[in-house]
Structure formats: C-alpha cells, structure tokens
Amino acid sequence: MQVCPDKLVLAGEVRIAAELLTRFEARYGFPLVEGYGLSEGTCGSTINPVAGPRRAGTVGLPFPGQEIRIVDAAGTEVASGLDGEVIVRGPNVMQGYLGRPEETARVVIDGWLHTGDVGHLDTEGYLTLVGRSKDMIIRGGENIYPKEIEDVLAANPSVLEAAVIGVPDEKWGEVVVAYVQPRPGVSVDPAALNELCARRLSGYKRPTSYVVVEAIAKNAVGKIDKASLRAGHAATPAGA
Structure with missing residues (x-):
C-alpha cells in the first residue's frame, strides 16, 4: 500500500516528460503529480493517484463522478492503447459558452465535452496525452x-x-x-x-x-x- 506523501507538487498546465518527473523526485525527494483538465470541465478531470500507483508520463485516472473516453473522427470509442480525441462527461462539464450556442453545440455533444486533445487510455484507465489535434x-x-x-x-x-x-x-x-x-x-x-x-x-x-x-x-x-x-x-x- 502506498502512503500519501507529506508534500507534493501538482502540475496540470504543462506537458512533462516521464524522465523529468523521475529526475524531479530524485532531486527534491517528493513527487511531481500530473493531472489534466479544461476550463470547460471546471479545470480538473484526471490526476495520478496521490496515495496509489502513479504512472509517469500519464495524467492519471478520472476524478470520481467523471468519465473519460477516446473516440475516432466519427465519434466511435476506440480500443485501449489507440490514439483518438479525449472526451469527458460528468457534472463538471459546462452548460455552454455564454451567447455562443453554435460553438457550444460543436463542443458539447450528448453531454460529452470534446476537448480537442489527443491521447489514449491504457487497460487500467490511465490517460496519456499525445498532443492537440490542431497541432x-x-x-x-x-x-x-x-x-x-x-x-x-x-x-x-x-x-x-x-x-x-x-x-x-x-x-x-x-x-x-x-x-x-x-x-x-x-x-x-x-x-x-x-x-x-x-x-x-x-x-x-x-x-x-x-x-x-x-x-x-x-x-x-x-x-x-x-x-x-x-x-x-x-x-x-x-x-x-
């Protein structure tokens, strides 16, 4: 059983190489924990477990009450390990952009927030991001x-x-x-x-x-x- 560390650093805005995470913990003696989220999803959707298995290079598991799926260009869910668009569903997802109904309809489909981020899930549900679709x-x-x-x-x-x-x-x-x-x-x-x-x-x-x-x-x-x-x-x- 892993024990919650006395101190840690949370990172959620920058992409961090797995090698850098390992070097950080070796140097400072406490972990740098990656998470992921968007403003449209109330800022947080996944995090590496603080008191559980942390997987360097991933942004962790969904927060309780949230779901993560990976879909292809047609919106069909893909298998574990395959890259596609990251979509998020949960009570955290915004109702919409103020005064921009067309953009809202493009981004939130059947309650799922289409993030524009590309990544994949492993067999245990850890999310790895590989980039933005526009990049x-x-x-x-x-x-x-x-x-x-x-x-x-x-x-x-x-x-x-x-x-x-x-x-x-x-x-x-x-x-x-x-x-x-x-x-x-x-x-x-x-x-x-x-x-x-x-x-x-x-x-x-x-x-x-x-x-x-x-x-x-x-x-x-x-x-x-x-x-x-x-x-x-x-x-x-x-x-x-």
Whole structure:
C-alpha cells in the first residue's frame, strides 16, 4: 500500500516528460503529480493517484463522478492503447459558452465535452496525452504528434523547453521543425539533438531543422503559442 506523501507538487498546465518527473523526485525527494483538465470541465478531470500507483508520463485516472473516453473522427470509442480525441462527461462539464450556442453545440455533444486533445487510455484507465489535434503534423501521410518529439528533446540537459511544429513542404506535405530554448548559461548543440532524435525516433518523426531561440513564444495564459511559431517561421526567409 502506498502512503500519501507529506508534500507534493501538482502540475496540470504543462506537458512533462516521464524522465523529468523521475529526475524531479530524485532531486527534491517528493513527487511531481500530473493531472489534466479544461476550463470547460471546471479545470480538473484526471490526476495520478496521490496515495496509489502513479504512472509517469500519464495524467492519471478520472476524478470520481467523471468519465473519460477516446473516440475516432466519427465519434466511435476506440480500443485501449489507440490514439483518438479525449472526451469527458460528468457534472463538471459546462452548460455552454455564454451567447455562443453554435460553438457550444460543436463542443458539447450528448453531454460529452470534446476537448480537442489527443491521447489514449491504457487497460487500467490511465490517460496519456499525445498532443492537440490542431497541432498534429502530417508528413507523407503519417500522423505525427509533437509531444513525443518534444519529450525526446527535453531529455537533453541543455534544453529548457522545446516546441515542435509542422511546416509546409513540397514533397512531404509537411516536415518537422523543432524550436528549442537553452537552459540559462548553456549552449544547445543542434548536432547533438539530431543524434538524440536519430536514436529515439522513427525517421519520419525526426526534425529537419532545429531553431535555437532565447525564449519560446507563449500566449496570454502562458502556454506555448504554436500559431505564432508557425507564422514566424513562414515569414522567415529561407536560409535565414
């Protein structure tokens, strides 16, 4: 039986690699516990059990009274281990967006909140997130979710934060580009990142280029602003 720790840190807004969770607990002596939720679902829908089995890399199990399903593009529930859209049902789900009935009807269907997040459930109901549907990259017909690549890049000790985007390509439709922010006082070696990705990622998932920046763009609520990164990349002259 696991005992509830005396202290812990809850994380629910940032995607954290499993390796970082392990390093955090080894360094500070108490766990960093991941959860998941949306404002439309009253902020919390899953959490790794505080006094039970915590699975690094997942965002845990549903809160009591809530249900989580994974569905395909047609809204059909998929089997454990398969990726699809995360949908949530429970008394926590909003009644709707004020004055926006059409958007409400698109997001809340038969009581289920369609989150736009992509993930899968394991056989015991733990949820793993792989990205946002709008951030998915399609390279030569292959679906790529940036989180997997970002987690690999974050394993390099010189990288403070990484953001992966898809950019247009005449041959493949889209290719992968990685933006990386160094840790203070440290330089990032793109060649080392390329070697790391070559060891841990399939060929089609590997970034074609690495852009080192002082700080990765964030939106008003502190999340990585991938729309801004894509727009900025498109506006950058080739070879710049």
